[in-house]
Amino acid sequence: MKLTLHVWRQKNSKDTGRMVRYDVPNVSEHMSFLEMLDVLNESLIAKGEDPIAFDHDCREGICGMCGMMISGKAHGGFKGTTVCQLHMRHFKDGDVIYLEPWRARAFPVIKDLAVDRGSFDRIIAAGGFISVPTGSAPDGNAIPVQKQDADLAMDAAACIGCGACVAACPNAAAALFVGAKISHLGHLPQGQVERDRRALAMVQQMNVEGFANCTNIGECEAACPKEIKLEVIARTNHDYIKAAFVERPESTVGGAG
Amino acid sequence: MELRSNAPTGPIEQSWDKHKFELKLINPANKRKYNIIVVGSGLAGGAASASLGELGYNVDCFCFQDSPRRAHSIAAQGGINAAKNYHNDGDSVYRLFYDTVKGGDFRAREANVYRLAQVSVNIIDQCVAQGVPFAREYGGLLDNRSFGGAQVSRTFYARGQTGQQLLLGAYQALERQIGLGSVKMHPRMDMLDLVVVDGQARGIVTRSLYDGKIEVHMADAVVLATGGYGNVFYLSTNAKGCNATAIWRAHKRGALFANPSFTQIHPTCIPVAGEYQSKLTLMSESLRNDGRIWVPKQAGDKRPPNSIPESERDYYLERRYPSFGNLVPRDIASRAAKAECDAGRGVGESGLGVYLDLTDAIKRLGKQKIAERYGNLIEMYERITGENPYEVPMRIYPATHYTMGGLWVDYNLMSTIPGLFVLGEANFSDHGANRLGASALMQGLADGYFIIPYTIGNYLATAKPAKVSADAPAVKEAVANATAITKKLLNGNGTRTVDSFHRELGKIVWDYCGMARNEAGLKKALTLIPALREEFWKNVRVLGANEEFNQSLEKAGRVADFFELAELMCLDALDRKESCGGHFREEYQTPEGEALRDDANYSYVAAWGYQGEGRPPALNKEPLTFNYVKPSQRSYK
Numbered sequence: 001m002k003l004t005l006h007v008w009r010q011k012n013s014k015d016t017g018r019m020v021r022y023d024v025p026n027v028s029e030h031m032s033f034l035e036m037l038d039v040l041n042e043s044l045i046a047k048g049e050d051p052i053a054f055d056h057d058c059r060e061g062i063c064g065m066c067g068m069m070i071s072g073k074a075h076g077g078f079k080g081t082t083v084c085q086l087h088m089r090h091f092k093d094g095d096v097i098y099l100e101p102w103r104a105r106a107f108p109v110i111k112d113l114a115v116d117r118g119s120f121d122r123i124i125a126a127g128g129f130i131s132v133p134t135g136s137a138p139d140g141n142a143i144p145v146q147k148q149d150a151d152l153a154m155d156a157a158a159c160i161g162c163g164a165c166v167a168a169c170p171n172a173a174a175a176l177f178v179g180a181k182i183s184h185l186g187h188l189p190q191g192q193v194e195r196d197r198r199a200l201a202m203v204q205q206m207n208v209e210g211f212a213n214c215t216n217i218g219e220c221e222a223a224c225p226k227e228i229k230l231e232v233i234a235r236t237n238h239d240y241i242k243a244a245f246v247e248r249p250e251s252t253v254g255g256a257g
Numbered sequence: 258m259e260l261r262s263n264a265p266t267g268p269i270e271q272s273w274d275k276h277k278f279e280l281k282l283i284n285p286a287n288k289r290k291y292n293i294i295v296v297g298s299g300l301a302g303g304a305a306s307a308s309l310g311e312l313g314y315n316v317d318c319f320c321f322q323d324s325p326r327r328a329h330s331i332a333a334q335g336g337i338n339a340a341k342n343y344h345n346d347g348d349s350v351y352r353l354f355y356d357t358v359k360g361g362d363f364r365a366r367e368a369n370v371y372r373l374a375q376v377s378v379n380i381i382d383q384c385v386a387q388g389v390p391f392a393r394e395y396g397g398l399l400d401n402r403s404f405g406g407a408q409v410s411r412t413f414y415a416r417g418q419t420g421q422q423l424l425l426g427a428y429q430a431l432e433r434q435i436g437l438g439s440v441k442m443h444p445r446m447d448m449l450d451l452v453v454v455d456g457q458a459r460g461i462v463t464r465s466l467y468d469g470k471i472e473v474h475m476a477d478a479v480v481l482a483t484g485g486y487g488n489v490f491y492l493s494t495n496a497k498g499c500n501a502t503a504i505w506r507a508h509k510r511g512a513l514f515a516n517p518s519f520t521q522i523h524p525t526c527i528p529v530a531g532e533y534q535s536k537l538t539l540m541s542e543s544l545r546n547d548g549r550i551w552v553p554k555q556a557g558d559k560r561p562p563n564s565i566p567e568s569e570r571d572y573y574l575e576r577r578y579p580s581f582g583n584l585v586p587r588d589i590a591s592r593a594a595k596a597e598c599d600a601g602r603g604v605g606e607s608g609l610g611v612y613l614d615l616t617d618a619i620k621r622l623g624k625q626k627i628a629e630r631y632g633n634l635i636e637m638y639e640r641i642t643g644e645n646p647y648e649v650p651m652r653i654y655p656a657t658h659y660t661m662g663g664l665w666v667d668y669n670l671m672s673t674i675p676g677l678f679v680l681g682e683a684n685f686s687d688h689g690a691n692r693l694g695a696s697a698l699m700q701g702l703a704d705g706y707f708i709i710p711y712t713i714g715n716y717l718a719t720a721k722p723a724k725v726s727a728d729a730p731a732v733k734e735a736v737a738n739a740t741a742i743t744k745k746l747l748n749g750n751g752t753r754t755v756d757s758f759h760r761e762l763g764k765i766v767w768d769y770c771g772m773a774r775n776e777a778g779l780k781k782a783l784t785l786i787p788a789l790r791e792e793f794w795k796n797v798r799v800l801g802a803n804e805e806f807n808q809s810l811e812k813a814g815r816v817a818d819f820f821e822l823a824e825l826m827c828l829d830a831l832d833r834k835e836s837c838g839g840h841f842r843e844e845y846q847t848p849e850g851e852a853l854r855d856d857a858n859y860s861y862v863a864a865w866g867y868q869g870e871g872r873p874p875a876l877n878k879e880p881l882t883f884n885y886v887k888p889s890q891r892s893y894k
Contacts, residue, residue, distance in 0.1 A: 031531070035535050046754070048800065050801060051808070053806055056497060057327055057329070057497055058331065058496040059497060060539075063331050063332065064326070065322060065327045085640050120324065121324050121326070121435075124429060125432040127436075130386065130388045130429070132386040132387055133311045134383060134706045135706075135707075136386070137386035139382055140391075141398050143385065144396065144397025146393075147394065147397065150391070150393040153388070160421075184390065188388050190388050
């Protein structure tokens with residue numbers, strides 16, 4: 001099939017950027033979307049033109065590195081599919097496709113379709129963990145976990161941190177990403193000790209990074225390639241509100257023992 | 258060069274405890290005076306960075322991706338082994354040790370493997386405590402399954418995303434240390450050279466992938482945890498960015514490279530669809546627990562699978578290996594699939610595929626149970642091929658998946674350059690000539706959480722690295738070297754893209770140094786590879802400049818190193834005149850077509866030393882002795 005692409009080209013973070021049109025002939029329905037872009041890039045290099053920069057790595061939908069808006073939809077808008085797992089059989093001859101990077105203040109564009117998602121890492125660093133230094137763990141079976149809790153934790157832990165939720169959200173909120181981690185750890189007995197601190201710290205960092213607030217629109221859930229449920233955001237709100245009430249300043253009483 | 262494994266002597270059950278006691282310690286207040294560089298942020302590098310940060314060292318961690326959470330460990334599907342014996346089915350540390358040595362076809366170091374089996378139990382505890390959502394039974398306890406090559410249920414798993422969940426556990430521990438300030442993270446950085454001063458590893462040269470800035474980072478010790486070199490084949494199950502540049506450039510600075518020809522071809526991958534194919538996707542071999550593998554009995558049978566009657570199907574693994582059946586180790590399953598396809602019984606358009614059929618399991622367990630076990634894999638398969646495995650058998654074919662070879666390390670995981678440690682898939686590892694399923698995650702985390710924190714302290718306490726100035730001649734030389742390589746790639750001004758060279762190189766390596774090798778083929782590869790490399794340097798086209806986000810330039814540097822590594826792989830495969838594990842030399846096989854080892858002459862680790870441009874590498878041998886598991890021909894019949 002033959003496709004027409006309009007691709008966002010931006011040399012670097014300072015460039016203003018613009019859409020550029022490319023015609024892509026001979027696209028096979030068995031290609032993945034990124035393979036189609038590979039083929040286009042090979043032809044651009046042959047012509048001496050700068051290839052289109054886009055992030056990708058595992059190409060099997062798990063690393064979370066790829067992601068772009070395809071005609072206004074994050075990852076193309078197919079249920080449970082990252083762009084690397086999207087195949088061209090979903091398109092037809094003559095289609096016109098618009099490619100843009102994630103758009104969010106907290107995700108500055110590096111080049112073309114590649115953005116900087118370091119803000120997600122900083123949110124995790126603020127509290128998205130259980131503090132358990134290496135070597136200090138009890139036996140794995142010492143803490144039974146109800147199967148349903150383990151399953152719910154796993155559902156939320158499936159988040160790949162790709163940023164589609166932010167890109168799809170009209171507010172560019174990171175509520176689904178934050179909620180996924182809070183739910184993953186909050187459903188497990190191991191995660192209870194730090195539950196209040198975690199909610200406060202992660203939400204605070206989310207605000208510092210420039211993500212806006214959630215207004216319960218639900219675009220994030222629809223765009224999430226791992227089908228994380230909107231209910232994780234309710235859990236964040238629950239944990240955050242509770243923590244805000246019970247939070248007390250840390251004890252300053254100390255001294256050598 | 259004499260290779261000292263530094264493996265403890267005495268009863269193997271006590272050797273790690275004894276060794277740990279003998280290792281020198283650094284007092285907690287002094288740890289913060291030491292800087293450690295960790296390159297790579299996967300299971301091994303992430304776990305090491307977090308654990309070393311917790312101990313109080315100043316750690317700098319580097320990765321080429323935009324976040325440490327992207328490391329390719331994330332893609333491991335099936336599970337992680339541990340000798341917990343939670344299922345009362347006869348497992349033990351000794352049995353895991355035994356299985357791993359045997360599975361590796363007697364080409365691994367016994368003491369290392371025993372230690373790996375020992376710490377496997379601690380890994381599970383650590384990960385559970387971090388909140389890794391392992392599968393559970395209704396009673397709330399951990400669930401296990403059996404996995405390729407094992408007759409006990411010792412594999413812990415988190416749906417089909419075990420690697421992801423273990424990596425997120427390590428990543429969260431790492432981010433915690435980053436938040437606390439003990440680890441500084443450097444994402445989107447390539448390591449381009451190793452700085453060696455007075456014979457000790459003292460730093461690295463990096464290129465920022467954002468803006469091309471070349472920098473030097475100095476330290477008291479350097480840890481490489483940069484994964485394997487499977488992308489030398491171009492098509493592999495590795496992520497596109499996986500590369501050997503860090504270990505290869507360390508090799509060129511003096512670290513010996515061990516067993517480069519030991520590569521693992523995974524039996525269950527989705528077959529190649531076309532020339533544009535950019536990577537191959539693995540279907541977890543856990544599918545082999547419930548799926549039955551077959552081909553039509555008649556060569557060239559092009560009927561759709563569901564209209565081939567039972568009597569005309571050959572379940573060749575069950576026929577040839579009745580006691581292990583579909584669960585034989587990976588190397589055996591891969592070669593068997595190749596043999597069927599070579600004989601014309603392959604399926605699918607290309608004829609390079611065999612069926613993996615879930616029909617019987619669906620009848621026995623119901624569709625829902627199968628969906629619960631493999632749902633995500635089945636969806637992934639359907640997304641890629643457009644076929645529904647609940648109705649039509651899946652088509653699979655072997656693909657490069659893991660590399661057992663890597664930089665040579667001693668029992669302390671230190672390479673032949675003092676102060677340079679190598680962890681996980683990047684080292685020549687504990688897997689010998691073939692890795693068992695669910696053992697890579699185990700080894701990466703064992704190295705990162707439970708071994709390097711002990712052994713690196715001993716090195717720092719005994720070697721007492723002196724202060725080195727960042728202006729030392731060795732540092733300047735390393736920077737000049739990294740800059741020169743980048744310049745040369747950009748000034749090529751040729752006509753062919755990096756990918757086209759990489760694809761051609763991969764095809765040579767796959768054809769002549771892949772699932773089956775022979776002398777004539779390897780010698781041919783050794784003429785084709787240098788010729789192609791020469792053309793690469795003359796005719797490669799890398800557009801743009803160094804001082805920008807330049808993905809072609811990143812790739813070009815990596816492919817340049819793959820050329821050199823590919824040659825060493827073929828040399829090593831040529832030298833090893835025996836078949837063992839993933840290394841199958843057609844000249845050396847039993848009458849039944851199984852690998853024929855030659856323990857009298859090849860029971861050694863082949864560790865190759867770089868001798869300079871255009872000079873043949875030097876072969877050093879570490880003899881392997883087996884005091885516990887007596888070498889025998891592996892039989893899975």
